[in-house]
Amino acid sequence: MASVIDGKAAATAVLADVTAASERLKREAGVQAGLAVVIVGDDPASHVYVASKGKRAEACGFRSVQHTLPADTEQADLLALVERLNADEAIHGILVQLPLPGHLDASSVTQAIRPEKDVDGLTVVNAGKLMSGDRSSGLVSCTPAGAMRLVRDVHGEDLSGLEAVVVGRSNLFGKPMGQLLLAANATVTMAHSRTADLSAVCRRADILVAATGRAGMVRGDWIKPGATIIDVGITRIDAPERGPGKTRLVGDVAHDEAEAVAGAMTPVPGGVGPMTIAMLMANTVIAACRQAG
Ligand code: GUN
Numbered sequence: 001m002a003s004v005i006d007g008k009a010a011a012t013a014v015l016a017d018v019t020a021a022s023e024r025l026k027r028e029a030g031v032q033a034g035l036a037v038v039i040v041g042d043d044p045a046s047h048v049y050v051a052s053k054g055k056r057a058e059a060c061g062f063r064s065v066q067h068t069l070p071a072d073t074e075q076a077d078l079l080a081l082v083e084r085l086n087a088d089e090a091i092h093g094i095l096v097q098l099p100l101p102g103h104l105d106a107s108s109v110t111q112a113i114r115p116e117k118d119v120d121g122l123t124v125v126n127a128g129k130l131m132s133g134d135r136s137s138g139l140v141s142c143t144p145a146g147a148m149r150l151v152r153d154v155h156g157e158d159l160s161g162l163e164a165v166v167v168g169r170s171n172l173f174g175k176p177m178g179q180l181l182l183a184a185n186a187t188v189t190m191a192h193s194r195t196a197d198l199s200a201v202c203r204r205a206d207i208l209v210a211a212t213g214r215a216g217m218v219r220g221d222w223i224k225p226g227a228t229i230i231d232v233g234i235t236r237i238d239a240p241e242r243g244p245g246k247t248r249l250v251g252d253v254a255h256d257e258a259e260a261v262a263g264a265m266t267p268v269p270g271g272v273g274p275m276t277i278a279m280l281m282a283n284t285v286i287a288a289c290r291q292a293g
């Protein structure tokens with residue numbers, strides 16, 4: 001049976017460090033870290049995520065600001081808000097919640113954020129710094145940073161000799177995750193929907209990271225015995241066994257099958273999810289310390 005990688009416990013440890021750093025920054029430099037989250041439209045899941053980011057930011061001692069804009073907001077108005085936040089000295093981190101409504105150009109909005117305040121790590125400057133190994137001034141996208149922390153908890157800092165397979169190649173997760181694994185000396189394969197014989201590629205993995213967005217896609221016989229599984233997927237499905245109208249969250253990995261084969265795996269929920277918010281808070285306090293110094 002695979003051991004459970006406890007993302008909640010890991011996140012609690014990260015948040016304790018973040019809170020201590022935030023208090024130190026206040027005490028020693030008189031600066032309160034500030035995080036601004038921008039949400040456009042009324043996607044209910046996004047509102048839940050944004051509310052929990054705000055609450056967590058306050059618990060870390062940050063100033064937390066939320067800007068909620070109507071679904072028909074124009075690109076120019078959204079860009080003007082980003083520019084205002086870029087110039088606001090009380091705000092050290094800016095996050096524009098994705099996805100944006102279809103009429104808006106998410107890429108140009110994301111790229112308008114000052115790289116020093118880009119706590120999502122999505123600007124080309126931060127993506128480039130990650131790729132070129134500059135960890136001292138860049139900011140790394142929160143979900144991959146959190147997933148990497150969980151990998152390190154199992155394998156330590158040096159992944160030399162280990163094969164890592166990342167399934168999914170998004171800018172928000174797959175690509176930065178591949179870079180982080182590479183920087184830790186893993187031999188990395190980036191797999192995706194066009195990969196031939198995906199199951200055979202996955203079976204090579206000592207560390208298998210699944211971010212396909214397809215519930216239960218990675219089956220037990222895709223997994224090398226003893227492998228570490230990081231499941232980034234989160235899909236809400238009907239769960240009639242829990243009662244009429246009930247739902248539950250599942251990952252991209254068929255949990256029960258994988259549990260019998262893997263060495264260690266993240267649960268869904270309670271694995272990578274809690275780490276994402278913790279790393280957002282970590283990025284915010286890092287950004288605030290750099291801007292204060
Ligand atoms: N929507 C879902 N995940 C994320 C994230 O990590 N950052 C942003 N900005 N939007 C998201």
